[in-house]
Amino acid sequence: MFKIYGIFGIIMILFAELNFYFKIEPFASWYFPIIWFGYIFIIDALIYKLKGHSLIMSRKEQFLKALLLSALIWWLFELINLKTLNWNYFSTTIYKEPLWFRFFIFRTISFSTILPAVIETYELIKTFKLFNKVKLLNHHDITHKFLHGMTYTGLIMLILTVIYPKYFFPFIWGAFFFILDPINYLHKQPSIIGYWKSGNIKVPFALFVTGILCGLLWEFWNYYAVVKWSYEIPFVGFFKIFEMPILGYLGYGPFAFELFSMWYFVKSLHSPKTTHSFLELNKI
Numbered sequence: 001m002f003k004i005y006g007i008f009g010i011i012m013i014l015f016a017e018l019n020f021y022f023k024i025e026p027f028a029s030w031y032f033p034i035i036w037f038g039y040i041f042i043i044d045a046l047i048y049k050l051k052g053h054s055l056i057m058s059r060k061e062q063f064l065k066a067l068l069l070s071a072l073i074w075w076l077f078e079l080i081n082l083k084t085l086n087w088n089y090f091s092t093t094i095y096k097e098p099l100w101f102r103f104f105i106f107r108t109i110s111f112s113t114i115l116p117a118v119i120e121t122y123e124l125i126k127t128f129k130l131f132n133k134v135k136l137l138n139h140h141d142i143t144h145k146f147l148h149g150m151t152y153t154g155l156i157m158l159i160l161t162v163i164y165p166k167y168f169f170p171f172i173w174g175a176f177f178f179i180l181d182p183i184n185y186l187h188k189q190p191s192i193i194g195y196w197k198s199g200n201i202k203v204p205f206a207l208f209v210t211g212i213l214c215g216l217l218w219e220f221w222n223y224y225a226v227v228k229w230s231y232e233i234p235f236v237g238f239f240k241i242f243e244m245p246i247l248g249y250l251g252y253g254p255f256a257f258e259l260f261s262m263w264y265f266v267k268s269l270h271s272p273k274t275t276h277s278f279l280e281l282n283k284i
Contacts, residue, residue, distance in 0.1 A: 003057070006045020012038030020224040028226045029093055030106070035221055036113035043120040050127050055119060063116060066263070070115030071108045073262055078107075080172055084165040091227045118259055122210040130209075131202035142197050147182035150193075154178025166234050173251035173258070180261040189264040192257055204257070211256030212249060219244045 016035040019028050027034065041056075048054035055063050081087060097106070125131075157171035157178060177192070185191040195203045222228045223242035231237065236247045 002049050003045040005041045005056070006049075009038040009041030009045065013042070016221075017224075023093070023226055025093065026097075029091065031221070031225050031227070032110040033106075033113060036110070036117055039217070040113060040116050040120050043117075043124050047120065047123050047127060055116070055123065066115045066119060067112040069263060069266060071112040073259065074111035074114055075108070077172070080161065083162050084169045084172065086165075086169055086233060087229045087231050089227070089229050093226045115259055115263070118210055118214055118256055121214055122206060122256075125206045125210055125213075131205040134202045134205050136196070136199035136201055139199050140197050142185065142193060147185065147193070150178050150182045154180075169234065170251065174254040175258075177254060177257040177261045180265040181257070184261060184264045184268060187268040189268045190260075191264065192260070207256045207260055208253035211252040211254070214256075215244075215249055215252030219249075 012034050015027070016031045016038065019031065022028075044054045044056045048057050055066075154175045154177070157168070157175035160168040161171045161175060181191045181193055185193045192204050192207075195201060219242040228243070230243050231245065231248065233245050233248060237245045239246045241249070
C-alpha cells in the first residue's frame with residue numbers, strides 16, 4: 001500500500017511546480033521545504049511499498065535526528081562559504097517575514113531536508129540492487145599510516161580552502177570525508193574505507209550516484225524558483241546546467257560521502273559500536 005503521506009508529497013511537489021508559474025506567496029518563497037519534504041515523503045512511501053519498511057515508518061527517531069544533523073551540517077558549509085563566496089542567495093520577490101525569521105528559521109527548515117533526501121534516494125537505489133554485482137577483485141590492507149595520512153590530508157584541504165579559497169575551494173567537497181572516514185573506520189563505524197578494504201564498492205557507487213541525482217534535482221528546482229541561489233566559481237564557472245557550472249556537479253558525489261561520514265562520526269560519539277546501520281548499509 002502506498003502511504004497517504006506519499007500522496008500528500010505528490011500534491012506538495014505538483015503545487016510547488018505549478019506555483020513556479022503563478023508565484024502565489026508565501027508558498028513561492030517557501031518552495032524549497034515544500035518541494036523537498038514532498039520529495040522525501042514520496043520516496044519514503046515508495047520504499048515502504050517495495051520493502052515493507054522505511055526511514056519514516058520504521059526509524060522515526062533516526063529520521064528526526066537526520067533532520068537536525070542536516071541543518072547543522074549545512075550551516076557549517078554556510079560558514080565556510082563566508083570565505084569561499086561560491087554561492088549566494090537572492091530573491092525576485094519582496095520578503096514579508098522579519099529578516100531574522102527569513103535568515104534563520106526559513107534556512108534552517110530548508111537545510112534540514114538535505115540529509116534525509118540523500119538517505120531516501122540512496123535507499124531507493126539500494127532497493128533496486130543496481131550495484132550489487134560491483135566489487136573489487138582483491139581485498140586491500142589498511143594501515144594506521146594510511147588512515148593518519150588521509151586525516152591529515154583532509155585537514156590540509158580544509159585549511160587551504162579557508163586560507164586560499166580562490167584556488168582551493170573545490171577541496172571543501174571532500175575535506176570532511178578525508179578527515180572523518182578514517183576515524184569512523186577506527187571506531188568500527190560503517191566507512192567508505194571499510195567497504196573498499198573488503199572489496200564491497202557497491203555502497204560507495206550507490207552513494208556517489210545518489211549525490212549526483214540529488215544535485216541535479218536541487219539545481220533543477222532552484223532554477224525556476226523566486227528565492228534561489230547562484231554561483232560565483234573561479235576559473236570553471238562556464239557551461240552552466242541550470243545555475244550550476246557543469247564541472248560543479250562532480251562535487252555532489254563526494255558531498256554524499258561527506259554526509260555519510262559526518263552521520264557516522266556523530267553517531268560514534270554516543271554509540272561507539274554500531275550494531276545496525278542508519279542507512280542499513282549492511283543489507284545492500
